[in-house]
Amino acid sequence: HDEEFPPRILDHVMKNAIKGDVTNVIDVIDKYCWSVEIAMNVGDVKGAILDKSFLEASPKNVLEIGCYCGYSALRMSRLLKEDAKIFTIEASSQYADVAQEIISFAGMEKKVQILRGLSDEVLPTIAEKCGVRTFDFVFIDHAKELYKRDLIMLENLGLIRQGTTIMADNVIFPGCPDYLEYVRNSPKFECTNYPSKLEYCENREDAMEKSIYLP
Numbered sequence: 001h002d003e004e005f006p007p008r009i010l011d012h013v014m015k016n017a018i019k020g021d022v023t024n025v026i027d028v029i030d031k032y033c034w035s036v037e038i039a040m041n042v043g044d045v046k047g048a049i050l051d052k053s054f055l056e057a058s059p060k061n062v063l064e065i066g067c068y069c070g071y072s073a074l075r076m077s078r079l080l081k082e083d084a085k086i087f088t089i090e091a092s093s094q095y096a097d098v099a100q101e102i103i104s105f106a107g108m109e110k111k112v113q114i115l116r117g118l119s120d121e122v123l124p125t126i127a128e129k130c131g132v133r134t135f136d137f138v139f140i141d142h143a144k145e146l147y148k149r150d151l152i153m154l155e156n157l158g159l160i161r162q163g164t165t166i167m168a169d170n171v172i173f174p175g176c177p178d179y180l181e182y183v184r185n186s187p188k189f190e191c192t193n194y195p196s197k198l199e200y201c202e203n204r205e206d207a208m209e210k211s212i213y214l215p
């Protein structure tokens with residue numbers, strides 16, 4: 001991926017969005033990505049699917065794996081109920097720096113906490129660090145080859161509970177076949193597939209997969 005996109009989108013947001021207006025910041029990012037350059041945000045089309053599942057879950061403790069520039073964290077933050085919080089894991093400090101700036105610009109810094117580091121390094125201590133026992137909603141949107149490993153970690157660490165909703169991006173493109181096979185064949189997950197398009201593209205298929213944890 002183009003390493004220079006994050007600073008460009010940050011600059012564009014600072015110059016074109018309304019400070020403190022999270023919906024406007026989201027719109028400005030989407031318009032930029034549709035018109036100027038594609039980026040790996042979940043985007044507006046798949047974002048609407050995420051929004052719907054998020055509202056249905058109405059979660060108190062939210063975990064995101066893969067923050068990137070903070071776009072999906074912002075989408076979820078604007079739908080958070082009182083005293084609910086989003087914890088988002090980001091391995092790239094460059095991405096985390098930009099995400100922190102964008103999240104703060106949008107006025108959501110109290111609702112979104114960025115945890116810097118690799119998911120397998122952050123997850124084992126996240127409960128005590130964040131004062132959370134289990135997460136009610138998880139959005140997986142990082143390296144596709146880590147989806148299955150990290151879901152198994154969430155189970156083994158007891159970080160998900162009866163009824164937790166797990167949403168996964170990109171299950172078609174770039175695709176995560178081992179993850180899909182795992183959740184769809186496991187009796188512990190109730191899965192629903194949501195066909196869509198790759199972000200900011202009209203003609204490339206992608207999908208989101210919702211898995212409800214029922215141990």
Ligand SMILES: Oc1cc(-c2ccc(F)cc2)cc2nccnc12
Nearest residue numbers: 040041042066141142143169170174
């Ligand atoms: O939504 C996404 C799309 C892509 C991606 C890859 C290759 C392409 F050509 C286009 C898009 C990569 C991603 N990595 C991490 C999390 N989400 C991603």
Ligand SMILES: [Mg+2]
Nearest residue numbers: 042141169170
């Ligand atoms: Mg994605």
